Amino acid sequence: MAKRAHPAPIRPRRSDAEQNHNRILRIAGEAIEQFGADASLRDIARKAGIGMGTLYRHFPSREALLETLLRERLSKFAEEVRQARTFENSGEALGRCVRDYLRGVTVYKGVASSLIKTLKDSNSALHSSCSAVREELEALLKMAQENGSIRADVTVADIFTFVNGLAWMFDQGTGSLERRSVLVQVFLDGLRKRE
Secondary structure, three states, X not given: OOOOOOOXXXXXXXXXXXXXXXXXXXXXXXXXXXXXXXXXXXXXXXXXOOOHHHHHHHOOOHHHHHHHHHXXXXXXXHHXXXXXXXXXXXXXXXXXXXXXXXXXXXXXXXXXXXXXXXXHOOOOOOHHHHXXXXXXXXXXXXXXXXXXXXXXXXXXXXXXXXHHHHHHHHHOOOOOHHHHHHHHHHHHHHHEOOO
C-alpha cells in the first residue's frame, strides 16, 4: 500500500522576502493612487528595486496585487466601523464612516465599480472583506436608526450606491474632489430623521 504524501508545511517568508512583499505593496499603493488601477507593473518593480520575476512571485497577476491592497484597506476600514459602534452618537459616527469610506474608494482610481461587483460575486477574493464592511456599516446604520438620528427608510445599499456612484463620477473626471465634502454633507443631511 502506497504511503499518502503529506503536504509540505507552510514556511514563513524569509525576512528579505517579507521586506520585498511590503515594499511592493507600498510602492504599488502609491502608483495606483497616482495613475489608477492600470499603473505600470514594470514601473512598480523598478521603483521597488526588484525584477518582474520577483514581483510575479509575490503577486502572480495585477488582479492579485490589487486584491491584496484592497483587502488590507477594507479589513482596516471594517474594524474602524466596528469601533465606531461604541461611540455615543451613532448618527455622527455613521457620517464619519461614510466620509472615510468615500475617501478610501477615491484614493485608488478605478476600483469603485469593481467593489460593487465584488459584493455580488461570492467567488471573488475580496468578497469576504467587502461583506465585512457591509455588515459593520449595516449594524451602525441600524443603531443610528434605532436611536432616531437617521431615517428608518434608508438601507446600507443606499449608502453604498451613493458612495460608489460618487467615486465612479470622480473616476470619470466629471466631479471635483474639492467638492467631495460638500456632496457628502448634502447626502448626510438627507439621511437625518426629520421631525
